[in-house]
Amino acid sequence: MKSAPATPKRSDRRRMLITPEGIALPVTLASRGTRFGALLIDLTIIVVAMIVSAFGLYYAASKIMQMNGQSLEKSDPTMPGAVQFALIVYIALLFLLRHAYFLYFELGPRGATPGKRMTGVRVAARDGGRLTTEMVLARNLLRDVEISLPIVAVFSLIGGGLAEWAALGWLAVFALFPLFNRDRLRAGDLVAGSWVVEAPRLKLADALSTGQTAASGTSQATGASYKFGEEELAIYGEFELQTLERVLRENRTEAMAAVHEAICRKIGWNPGAGDERAFLEAYYTQLRARLEGGMRMGQRKADKHG
Amino acid sequence: MAIFSRLTGKQARAEAAIEAAALRSDRFRQEREGDWRRLEAVVTRMEAGRLRKISDADVLELPVLYRTVASSLSVARETSLDAATLAYLEALVQRAWFLVYGPRTTLWSWLARFFGGEWSRAVRSIWPELLVALALMVAGTVIGWQLCAADPDWFYAMMPGQPGDLRVPGASHAVLKGTLFGKQGQDGLSVFAAYLFSHNAGVAILCFALGFAFGIPPVLLLIQNTTMLGAMLWLYHGQGLTLDVVGWLSIHGTTELLAILLAGGAGLHIGRSMAFPGTRSVLDAAAAAGQRTATVMAGVVLMLVAAGMLEGLGRQLIDSTPARLAVGYGMLAFWLAYFFLLRRVPAGSETE
Numbered sequence: 001m002k003s004a005p006a007t008p009k010r011s012d013r014r015r016m017l018i019t020p021e022g023i024a025l026p027v028t029l030a031s032r033g034t035r036f037g038a039l040l041i042d043l044t045i046i047v048v049a050m051i052v053s054a055f056g057l058y059y060a061a062s063k064i065m066q067m068n069g070q071s072l073e074k075s076d077p078t079m080p081g082a083v084q085f086a087l088i089v090y091i092a093l094l095f096l097l098r099h100a101y102f103l104y105f106e107l108g109p110r111g112a113t114p115g116k117r118m119t120g121v122r123v124a125a126r127d128g129g130r131l132t133t134e135m136v137l138a139r140n141l142l143r144d145v146e147i148s149l150p151i152v153a154v155f156s157l158i159g160g161g162l163a164e165w166a167a168l169g170w171l172a173v174f175a176l177f178p179l180f181n182r183d184r185l186r187a188g189d190l191v192a193g194s195w196v197v198e199a200p201r202l203k204l205a206d207a208l209s210t211g212q213t214a215a216s217g218t219s220q221a222t223g224a225s226y227k228f229g230e231e232e233l234a235i236y237g238e239f240e241l242q243t244l245e246r247v248l249r250e251n252r253t254e255a256m257a258a259v260h261e262a263i264c265r266k267i268g269w270n271p272g273a274g275d276e277r278a279f280l281e282a283y284y285t286q287l288r289a290r291l292e293g294g295m296r297m298g299q300r301k302a303d304k305h306g
Numbered sequence: 307m308a309i310f311s312r313l314t315g316k317q318a319r320a321e322a323a324i325e326a327a328a329l330r331s332d333r334f335r336q337e338r339e340g341d342w343r344r345l346e347a348v349v350t351r352m353e354a355g356r357l358r359k360i361s362d363a364d365v366l367e368l369p370v371l372y373r374t375v376a377s378s379l380s381v382a383r384e385t386s387l388d389a390a391t392l393a394y395l396e397a398l399v400q401r402a403w404f405l406v407y408g409p410r411t412t413l414w415s416w417l418a419r420f421f422g423g424e425w426s427r428a429v430r431s432i433w434p435e436l437l438v439a440l441a442l443m444v445a446g447t448v449i450g451w452q453l454c455a456a457d458p459d460w461f462y463a464m465m466p467g468q469p470g471d472l473r474v475p476g477a478s479h480a481v482l483k484g485t486l487f488g489k490q491g492q493d494g495l496s497v498f499a500a501y502l503f504s505h506n507a508g509v510a511i512l513c514f515a516l517g518f519a520f521g522i523p524p525v526l527l528l529i530q531n532t533t534m535l536g537a538m539l540w541l542y543h544g545q546g547l548t549l550d551v552v553g554w555l556s557i558h559g560t561t562e563l564l565a566i567l568l569a570g571g572a573g574l575h576i577g578r579s580m581a582f583p584g585t586r587s588v589l590d591a592a593a594a595a596g597q598r599t600a601t602v603m604a605g606v607v608l609m610l611v612a613a614g615m616l617e618g619l620g621r622q623l624i625d626s627t628p629a630r631l632a633v634g635y636g637m638l639a640f641w642l643a644y645f646f647l648l649r650r651v652p653a654g655s656e657t658e
Contacts, residue, residue, distance in 0.1 A: 019376070019399075019403055019407075020407070021373070021376055023376050023379060023380060023399065025396060025399060025400050025403065026396055027400065095507065099511075099607075109352050109353055109405060109408060110353055111404060111408055122404065124404065125407070126589075126593065129407060130407040130408070131404075131407065131408055132597065133416050134597040134598070134600045134601055135593075135596075135597055135600070137600035137601070137603070137604055138596040138597055138599070138600035138603075139596075141511055141514060141515055141600060141603055142515045144508070144511050144512060144515055145512065145515040145516060149512075187515075190589060190592050190593070190596075191576060191592050191593065191595070191596030192593060192596050192597065192600070193589075193590075193592075193593025193594070193596065193597060199401070199404075200396075200397035200400060200401065201397065201401075202393055202394045202397040202398070203394070204339070204342065204343070204346075204390075204391070204394045205390035205391070205394065207332050207335060207336075207388065207391070208388070208390075209329050209332055209388070238387055241387055242387075242389045245388070245389050245390065246389075249390065285329065288329060288331075288387050288388070289329050291387055292329065292330065292331050292385060292386065292387055295384065295385060295387070296385065
C-alpha cells in the first residue's frame with residue numbers, strides 16, 4: 001500500500017487542547033495567510049463603512065440645512081447646528097468602527113469578525129477554557145499598535161529621516177510578531193491568552209462498513225465471496241486501514257485498482273479485475289473488525305511494521 | 307415480533323440497520339448518531355443566530371448534548387478505527403465546545419458587572435504600578451517646571467509649537483489670562499469635545515498597548531506628557547496665574563490625568579509581568595496581566611469620554627476658577643471613592 005501523502009504544513013499547525021472535561025481536542029491554528037486575508041476583508045468593510053457614513057452624514061446635514069434655508073458654501077465662521085451634530089456623530093462613528101467593530105463580532109456566538117467567518121477561522125482561549133470578555137478586550141486593544149501605527153509610520157517615511165525609519169523598524173516588531181512564533185500569536189493574542197484557530201465544519205460521512213458487500217463480504221456485482229484469513233489480515237495496521245478508508249471514500253478507479261493490486265500481491269492472491277471496490281470494502285471491513293477486536297483487548301497495531 | 311409491531315416504521319428500520327452492521331463500532335455509531343445530529347442542528351442554529359433569537363430549548367439542550375457527544379468521542383477513540391467518524395466527532399465537539407465555553411455574557415450583563423465592582427477591583431489589583439505611574443507623572447511635572455525655570459528655551463522644546471499660539475514665555479498677564487477665560491460664546495464646543503475624546507482615548511490605548519515592550523514606552527510617554535504640564539504651570543506661574551491655570555486644567559484634568567495614570571499603570575503592569583513572570587511562563591504571565599488590565603482600559607476609555615465632555619463643554623461654559631476647581635476635585639473625589647471604597651465583588655465574575 002502506498003504511504004499517505006504527508007502534509008507537513010498542516011500538521012505543523014495541529015495543537016492539542018484539553019477541555020475542562022478532560023477531553024483532548026485537536027485544533028488547527030489558522031495560517032498566517034488566512035488571518036491576513038481575514039484582516040484585509042475586515043479593514044475593507046471598515047473603510048467602506050467610513051466612506052459610506054461620511055457621504056450619508058454629509059447628505060443628511062445638507063438636506064437639513066436646505067430645509068432651514070442655509071447653505072454650506074456660505075462663508076460663516078460659526079458652524080450650523082446640523083453640521084456640528086453630523087461631525088460629532090462622525091467622530092463617534094469612526095471611533096466605534098476602529099475599536100468596537102472587532103469587539104462586537106468577536107464577542108458573538110461565532111467568536112469571529114465577518115472577515116474571519118468568511119475565511120473559516122475564529123478566536124479561542126489558549127488554555128482550553130472560556131473565552132472571556134476580558135480576553136477579547138485585551139486582544140483588540142493592541143490592534144492600534146499593530147495596524148494603525150505601522151501604516152502611519154510607513155506614510156511618514158515620505159520625506160522622513162533616520163528617526164522615521166527607526167520608528168517603523170520598532171513598530172514592525174509588533175506588526176510582524178505573528179511571523180516569529182510557532183503559534184502565530186499576534187501581540188494582542190499574547191497579551192490576551194487567545195489564539196486563532198480554524199473553525200471546522202465537517203459533515204458526517206456514511207459508514208463504509210455497513211454496505212451490503214462490506215458487511216457480508218460478498219460482491220453484489222459478481223457474487224464472489226471475499227473471506228480473508230488471520231494471516232492475510234495480520235500484515236496491515238491502523239495506518240494502512242486509514243489509507244484504505246481514504247481511497248474508498250475518494251472512490252477513484254485508478255487508485256482503487258492500484259491498492260487492490262498491492263494488497264493481492266502482499267497476501268499472495270491472484271489479482272483479478274472489475275471487482276476492485278467490492279474486494280477493498282470487504283478487506284477494509286474485515287481488517288477493521290480484526291484491529292478493533294485487538295483494541296478492545298488493549299493491543300494496537302499502528303502500521304504494518306508495528 | 308410483538309415488540310417490533312409496536313415500533314414505528316422508522317425505528318424498526320433503524321433497529322434493523324443496527325442488527326445488520328457487522329462491526330461493533332458501527333453499531334455504536336448507529337445507536338448514537340441521533341444525538342450527534344441533534345447537537346449538530348443545535349450548534350448550527352446557535353452559530354447562525356443572534357443570541358437573543360436562540361430558543362430556550364436549544365440553550366438547555368446544548369450542554370447536555372455536548373457532554374453526551376464528548377463522551378461518544380472518548381469511547382470512539384478507544385474502540386473505533388473509522389477515521390471519518392472520529393474526525394466528524396472531533397469537529398462537532400469542538401464547535402459545541404466553542405459555544406459552551408464561548409463568551410457567555412451579553413454586553414449589558416457584562417457592563418452591569420463591570421460597573422458593579424469588576425472595574426474598581428481591577429484598578430485596585432494593579433496598585434503598585436499605579437504608584438509608580440503617579441511618581442513618574444509627578445517627576446515629569448517637576449522636571450518640566452525646573453527645566454523651564456532654568457532656561458526658558460526648554461519651553462519651546464517641550465511644547466509642540468503651534469503657529470499663532472499666544473502661550474509662550476514672555477507673554478503678558480492679560481494675554482495669558484485671556485487664554486483661560488471668556489470662551490463661553492465659542493461655537494462648535496461639542497465637536498471639540500468629541501474630537502478631544504477620540505484623540506485622548508487613542509493616546510491612552512497607545513500607552514497601554516506599548517506596555518507590551520517591557521513597560522519602557524509607557525514610562526517615556528508618562529514623563530513626556532507631564533513635562534508639558536510642568537512647562538504650562540511654570541509659564542502661568544510667572545504671571546501670577548497659578549491658581550487660575552490649575553482650575554483651568556483641573557476641571558477635566560483630574561479625570562483625564564487619572565485616566566492616563568491608569569493606562570500607564572496598566573501598561574507597566576503588563577511590562578512588569580513579562581519581565582518578571584515569577585513561577586509562570588512568560589506567555590501565561592502576559593495573558594493573565596493582559597486580561598486584568600483590559601478591564602482597567604475599558605474604564606479608561608469611559609473616563610476619557612467624561613474628560614472630553616468636561617474639557618470641551620464644562621471648561622468653556624464654567625468661567626470662574628472656584629467653580630472649575632470644585633468640579634475638578636469633585637470628580638477626583640468621586641473616582642477615588644469609586645475605585646478604593648467600593649469593594650464589592652460582583653456575582654458571576656468571569657475572572658478569578
